[in-house]
Amino acid sequence: MDIRFDHAAILTVDGEDRELSDATLCVKDGRIAYIGGAEGAPQDYSPGRTIDAKGNLLMPGFVNAHTHLPMTLFRGYANDLNLQDWLFGNIIPLEDKLTAEDVYLGAMVGAAEMLLSGTTCFLDMYDFADTIAVAVEKSGLRAVLCQGMAGDGGNMQKIAKAKEICQRFQGAAQGRITTMISPHAEYTCSEEFLLACRDAAQELGVGVHVHASETAKEVRECMERHDGLSPIRYFDKLGLITDKTVLAHCVAIDSGDLETLAARGAHVAHNPGSNMKLASGFAPVPALLRGGINVALGTDGASSNNNLDMWEEMALCALMHKGFSGDPKAIPAKKALRMATIDGARALGLEDETGSLEVGKKADLILVDTQGPWYYPRGEMVNHVVYAGHSADVKMTMVEGRILMEDGRIPHVDMPALLDEFNRAALALRAR
Ligand SMILES: [Zn+2]
Structure with missing residues (x-):
């Protein structure tokens, strides 16, 4: 159904960061x-619904550039630990017991949380990516899916499976799903495995998504293993870093790493909430930006955050880099919003296709009660x-012109039933 919004304030997040008031947007x-004054709206257009958006604001939906959607299952489990103790001591042992049914329920709850808080698109890394694709299809969200994997030369079947998932889901859900190849991290993958991931991404023509330099410990141990090379320089030596590579975290990086990322045109997914909760540190985002590197924002999984709320990440990003650097202009509000979209x-x-409100782009937008x-x-x-x-101000979430959430309700999901089933599955998993 075509929808027209009248009398809206609009944050376009276009090339000029235009802000409009009392404006019309036609889907x-x-x-x-169309975006502009009501008087210029197309005449030959008869929308199925016209919304008086007075007192409300239209803006692009958030793009969550790093998450693990089904980790809603572990929300509130294993808190106040550092990355190593959290991941190896608590999360991985439970992940080994996951079933596809658990993952589906976790992904659906994550998808609902995204719709309710105004996220329209996300980059996901997790096992069972084919199951997560079902949740994406059902929720109506847009996503880049990666079959997350770790291993060595004895695990090449995992890469074959990831390739098969890429081929099956590239362009699925009416084009809303695209894919990447995703080795988990340097410390969980052997060189042979990483090289095979690089080859798979090249063969499929897709990007690479990987955790990199999340902690100083990770960097130190990588340098010991690989002739003094940091994870970034090691990945670069292996040919894993291109302009289609998204590196999550990049907390413990030096100027040489920064030069490598800039030279390759790589992208960084910054996760301020997760980095602080796991005591990983502060990514040098102002320096990355000064170096011309594209930095996006992510929540990471709900277990290390503990939510999927991009409003929080945006505010944290804008605030923490001011506090950490002593420079109030380190991340201005406009830049924080751009990073989140x-x-x-x-x-x-x-x-x-998405990320800003511009004529011709997909109508991936949110209506905020202001x-x-x-x-x-x-x-x-x-x-x-x-x-x-706040995320609670989001009144409507739309992906590709379809209203997926309005006034706190997700019409195609029975929330009480989903939460009940999810709760039982999550608690049973912890007891398994
Ligand atoms: Zn992560």
């Missing part, structure tokens, strides 16, 4: 057909959105 055949779309190779006191006095709305807004 036609799933794409944005269009820069994420760019990292995912979807810049031409009638709360924290959006007053009226002024540059981007500052209110980044520094004062």
Whole structure:
């Protein structure tokens, strides 16, 4: 159904970061057909629904550039630990017991959380990517899916499976799903395995998504294993870093790593909440940006965050780098919003389709209720959105012109039944 919004404030996040007030936006055949004053709206257009958006704001849906959707199953489990103790001592032993049914329920709850908080697109790394694809199809979200994997020369069947999943799901869900190849990290993959991942990505023409330099310990141990090479330089030596590579974290990096990332045109997925919760540190995001590197924002999994709320990540990113660097301009509000939307779309190779409100792009957008006191006095709305807004203000989430959440309800999902089933599965998993 074509939908027209009237009297809306609009944050376009286009090349000029235009902010409009009392504007009209027309959605036609799933794409944005018009943005501007009501008087200029197309005459030959009869929408199925017209929404009076007075008091509300339209902006692009968030792009979550690094997550593990089914990890909602582990939300609230194993808190207040560092990465190594959390991952190896608690999470991996439970992940070994996961079933496809658990993953489906976890992914559906994650998808619902995204819709309710205004995320329209995400990059996911996890086992059972084919099951996660079912949740993406059902939820209506847009996603780049990766079959997350770790191993050595004895695990080449995992790469064959990941390739098969890429081939099967590239362009699936009416084009909303694309894919990447995803070795987990340097410390969980052998060189032979990483080289085979590189070859698979090249053969399929898809990007690579990998965790890199999340902690100083990881970097130290990598340097011991690989002749003084950091994870970034080691991956680069193996040919894994290109302009289609998205590296999650990049917390413990040096100037040489930064030069490598810039030279290759690689993308960084910054996860401020997860990095702080796991005491991993502060990624040098201002330096990455000064180096011309595209930095997107992610939540990481719900178990190390503990939610999938991009509003929080956006605010954390804008605030923590000011506090850490002493520079109040380190990440301005406009840049934080871009990192949470269009820069994420760019990292995912979807810049031409999503991430900003521009005529011709897919209508992946959210309607935000700005009638709360924290959006007053009226002024540059981007500052209110980044520094004062909440995910609870999201009134509507739309992907490709389809309303997937409105007024807290997801019409195609029975939330109470889903949460009940999910709760039982998550608790049973912990007891298994
Ligand atoms: Zn991660």
